[in-house]
Amino acid sequence: MTFSIDGMSIYETGLMESQNPVILCGLPDIGLVGIIAVSHIIKETGMEEVGYIDSDLFPPVVVFHHGEPKYPIRIFQKGNLIALFTETALSPESLSPLSKLIVKWAKGKGASLLVSIGGIGVPNRIDLESPKVYGAATSLPMRESIKDLGIPLMEEGFLVGPYALISKESKVESVLNLLLLAESFPQYPDPGAAANVILELKKFAPMDVGVKSLTERSEEIRMNARELMRKTTENMQKMGKSQEYELPMMYL
């Protein structure tokens, strides 16, 4: 089955029917927090590959795993949990159609929750033993839940990048979008931040996922993700990511 918008398509190759699934997004952003977290969840829960996303707007790339060419943006599933995961940096031009595609597809699937997992770049990350995770959501009841679960709300500020677009589109489509953003190294892969996001995510989407192995593999991940991080940083600069350090004017 194929679902297409604006020249971008989701190809379902083995997606099982599920009722009101929770959909996780691991897209390239600050500290690669979403990618690292979602990759770990896919491995730990044994999610199966059930589809991929493709478009002419993506770079001409395939990634080989065990000799098999794969699309860099793939979809995984286990029961009611679906995960979108990318292994390549995404150009700013591709983000708008990609975000629309993801949100409209999530709506079509009757998703109970679309979770954006990312990072907030903090200059003092070197001194933070356990980075804080902030939450935000498109619905008031979910914002109340975030607070009730002891997660600080991201009260004010700008968000730039794929998760900003997903958030905007979710409002248009009335899809419930939860953002979990961990304090992170701005330009280094940050498995520690990813681990803390997973711990908070489990409060909304219970799953049998530990973070010990993620923490233990932290240095290996940091080393292996250097190139993706560098390309992601270049793209973030192009999309004006530095605006996240500015103050919004309203209510000043």
Add this chain to the structure above:
Amino acid sequence: MSVPRKLPTNSGSEWLAGAMWDHVEGCLEPLSEIQETELEIILRVDIPCVKRKEDISVKLTEDSATIEAEMEKVVQYEKWGTFQRQARFFRYSKTFLLPSKIDPEFSKARFKNKVLELRLPKKERRFTVNVD
């Protein structure tokens, strides 16, 4: 601001010139970020797999900082990416051209959570002017 790569090119091929590794030298280019304030330049370099501060060498001039760091152990890949050959890495190396002249003598370095942070005071003299 120019941040040159100290890594030699791998084979002279243009598309390899941007690679962050040199399998011949066993060397990786670390990720880094530079922050400039009024008084100093803060340079942070991510060097996972480096264990001890004694394994890090920092050489400064007024215009540049060269970082060399030895990993705790050799990191070996049986099939390194599309390259498909065994690759072994055991150190990081990079030279940074700094955006302003600094005073190497009063510079400070610390190593925490596998990140090396250099605080490099700017050489430029600053004067305070009283406002009447």
